[in-house]
Ligand SMILES: *[C@@H]1O[C@H](CO)[C@@H](O)[C@H](O)[C@H]1NC(C)=O
Ligand SMILES: *[C@@H]1O[C@H](CO)[C@@H](O)[C@H](O)[C@H]1NC(C)=O
Ligand SMILES: *[C@@H]1O[C@H](CO)[C@@H](O)[C@H](O)[C@H]1NC(C)=O
């Protein structure tokens with residue numbers, strides 16, 4: 001469980017029980033401190049691993065050299081700092097940079113670690129008796145998911161990290177250099193919260209979670225079910241390589257972002273389906289997180305598209321109150337999910353009017369003048385290409401934009417100024433996709449998305 005002691009009067013009592021406590025401190029460096037507490041009497045050493053990354057700033061981070069980027073301990077935080085995910089944890093540690101973080105025990109089996117973290121999403125797992133983080137997995141018994149803060153997932157083993165979102169405190173985190181307020185991903189006020197759950201659907205040939213059964217997660221807005229006969233716009237939102245349909249909620253707090261987009265009037269109540277593109281059939285590799293195989297090949301996007309068109313899309317439309325035409329359907333995804341979104345754009349053009357390619361790991365050959373001549377509808381869609389300034393697919397995302405420019409496809413652009421190939425970039429992409437793209441009048445032009453955004 002995550003406790004926010006700022007809101008929980010039972011703070012003192014609760015500290016004894018909670019695994020992760022987020023405390024509003026009213027002091028530097030960030031105004032919030034996060035206490036991790038893990039009980040393991042047999043462990044000799046415990047690290048907090050995962051998405052609690054070292055911090056950097058925009059004057060020291062570059063997209064081209066991770067070796068020499070500034071990497072600061074959270075206790076050295078300064079306003080304007082942010083994390084970029086560390087793509088090469090095997091690199092030798094810099095003196096100022098300790099990651100993953102070492103927990104302390106006074107010999108009683110209670111392990112603790114406290115860090116002052118700035119606004120944002122963090123994921124973590126405990127690494128027990130582990131001396132080299134990349135080699136410690138569920139399979140080796142060294143990666144332990146926090147028993148008190150289980151991940152959002154369908155089947156045990158489908159997620160390997162727990163997560164929490166730290167609030168922004170303007171007194172300590174406001175910076176003239178950069179806006180790093182991610183509070184749009186915090187819980188919306190009561191009455192504005194939709195529901196999110198995992199769902200099994202019939203998908204002949206699927207090999208996970210059971211034969212001929214596949215799964216997705218679904219977000220239903222707070223209003224859903226209360227207006228007889230109402231059909232809701234529908235956004236499909238895909239994970240990337242080495243992920244699954246629970247990622248967007250577990251690692252990205254998708255439901256909170258949707259609640260806040262709807263609550264602030266940026267979009268009408270919208271249903272979100274986050275599908276899973278692995279294990280659709282036995283032609284591809286078997287992949288679940290617990291197996292830690294990022295090297296498993298990704299099923300080809302046209303293959304996934306065909307399968308979704310055959311089984312997923314009809315199933316969703318026949319089981320939920322969702323609209324039945326392109327004008328109220330969107331497809332977006334991150335990384336390899338961005339490739340899938342591009343595939344939908346090119347080869348399922350009639351199905352969706354809106355597309356989000358977030359950190360797209362696309363590669364040439366791209367569509368060209370002949371593609372557009374054969375499929376002029378490509379020019380009439382609402383498209384966004386979003387990525388991070390420190391994203392390792394930055395060159396690919398730019399190439400995709402260049403290909404769009406060459407054939408006259410208008411798109412909304414978002415380059416997250418703090419972003420790497422990671423969840424802060426994708427939360428940001430979804431937030432701006434809602435504000436600037438979803439359900440806006442077509443075709444897109446220079447006035448699209450010019451309306452001002454309300455603050456969270
Ligand atoms: C304690 O650590 C061991 C590895 O040394 C692990 O197998 C076990 O599951 C851990 N126990 C708990 C309660 O997390
Ligand atoms: C990590 O695992 C790889 C592959 O199994 C192995 O070659 C390497 O020696 C391990 N590294 C450490 C530091 O244990
Ligand atoms: C989906 O099916 C798997 C395998 O039978 C099961 O373990 C899981 O609980 C099911 N999930 C839901 C939401 O029904």
Ligand SMILES: *[C@@H]1O[C@H](CO)[C@@H](O)[C@H](O)[C@H]1NC(C)=O
Pocket residue numbers: 138139157286288290291
């Ligand atoms: C990893 O995959 C293999 C099959 O490829 C399976 O036998 C094994 O149980 C999986 N590991 C976990 C932790 O699920």
Ligand SMILES: *[C@@H]1O[C@H](CO)[C@@H](O)[C@H](O)[C@H]1NC(C)=O
Pocket residue numbers: 231323324325327328
């Ligand atoms: C598409 O569906 C929406 C919502 O159900 C509806 O308002 C709209 O008129 C439909 N458009 C077309 C072209 O059928």
Ligand SMILES: *[C@@H]1O[C@H](CO)[C@@H](O)[C@H](O)[C@H]1NC(C)=O
Pocket residue numbers: 302342343346347
């Ligand atoms: C679209 O379909 C064509 C024809 O099947 C295929 O060659 C191409 O790879 C698909 N995807 C894209 C993005 O062009």
